[in-house]
Amino acid sequence: MTTSGTTAVPAPDILRYTAFSSDPSGGNPAGVVLDARALDDEAMLAVAAEVGYSESAFLTERDEAARRFRIRYFSPLAEVDFCGHATVATAVALAERLGEGPLLFLTNAGEITLDTARGADGAVRATLTSVPTRTRPATDAELDQSLAALRWSRVDLDPSLPPHVAFGGVEHLVLAAATRERLRALDYDFDGLAEVMRRHGWTTLQLVWRESAERFHARDPFPIGGVVEDAATGAAAAAFGGYLRDLDALPASGAFTIRQGEDMGRPSTLTVASVPGTGRTRP
Structure with missing residues (x-):
């Protein structure tokens, strides 16, 4: 039997989405963790490295009623302040679970607003509005x-x-x-x-x-x-x-x-x- 002074953190549920293509063999894949509140920086980086995509997104704070979320992005090597395709992937994942409509993401680069809607084909699509360029x-x-x-x-x-x-x-x-x-x-x-x-x-x-x-x-x-x-x-x-x-x-x-x-x-x-x-x- 082993003992420890810390409590083990459960492995996060990692979703995999492809953005900017209707074909899974195209587009850019992103890892998405919808509940990363228990993960520290080291753990998020480890998840991103394990997933192996260019970026994975992590929701570290959430207010579902206001549809407002704190989001962070990690490549396999480092944190990235903003990532477009992982933002779109996360928005689609949320809209599929919470319903379509507007979303607000708080990123290291600033606030990003998104519109999500379901198309005639039944698929959810998301469009982001960037910070000022x-x-x-x-x-x-x-x-x-x-x-x-x-x-x-x-x-x-x-x-x-x-x-x-x-x-x-x-x-x-x-x-x-x-x-x-x-x-x-x-x-x-x-x-x-x-x-x-x-x-x-x-x-x-x-x-x-x-x-x-x-x-x-x-x-x-x-x-x-x-x-x-x-x-x-x-x-x-x-x-x-x-x-x-x-x-x-x-x-x-x-x-x-x-x-x-x-x-x-x-x-x-x-x-x-x-x-x-x-x-x-x-x-």
């Missing part, structure tokens, strides 16, 4: 360090979409490839890019190619989270919407789509709209 031009040092780790050069970039650091809850370096072939041939220095990202506080790189004003293709390296690439990145999509707005490059409708995950075999579609007068976007 912002963007600034990347410095020459930031750009040169990133291009070296990516094994790209400046001639690989689209001059009409300049390199920026964009924020939509967390920061992302936005680099636009001049060709679809450049974006497709992604072969980067994993450790080198992770070090660059840690140095500058970036969560992913948002690598894009513009097919048209309304349609982009994207890839998002995520080495600081222990993941080569994200299949669908809602936080980066929100930031990219703000980037296009600030560059006056949004289509007349204010909305566009991003195709992501195609080159890694998990095709995803993210629709992004700018919310007029708020500085926010809805991926």
Whole structure:
């Protein structure tokens, strides 16, 4: 018989959802723990590492009557202040249990509002509204360090979409490839890019190619989270919407789509709209 001065914490119920795709073989999977009130940081990190997805979400405080929840996100290696696809996954999981309607998530990055509704096919869908976005031009040092780790050069970039650091809850370096072939041939220095990202506080790189004003293709390296690439990145999509707005490059409708995950075999579609007068976007 063994004794201990502490009480064992029951293993949490871990749900697995896929966001930004109607096909389970596409989109970006996320772990969801709807009741993480008994878990400390170390335990949440261990769960995220065990699940192995790019991020898992944990509800650490809950007010079901007000539909208000404190949410935290962990990659297999570290906590992340905000994660779009895990937010959407958690909102769908809650709506399936509590009923559709608005939700409010308190994140490290600020308040995120969500609308959930059931479609004609019976599936629950969730749309988030980001925190206010912002963007600034990347410095020459930031750009040169990133291009070296990516094994790209400046001639690989689209001059009409300049390199920026964009924020939509967390920061992302936005680099636009001049060709679809450049974006497709992604072969980067994993450790080198992770070090660059840690140095500058970036969560992913948002690598894009513009097919048209309304349609982009994207890839998002995520080495600081222990993941080569994200299949669908809602936080980066929100930031990219703000980037296009600030560059006056949004289509007349204010909305566009991003195709992501195609080159890694998990095709995803993210629709992004700018919310007029708020500085926010809805991926």
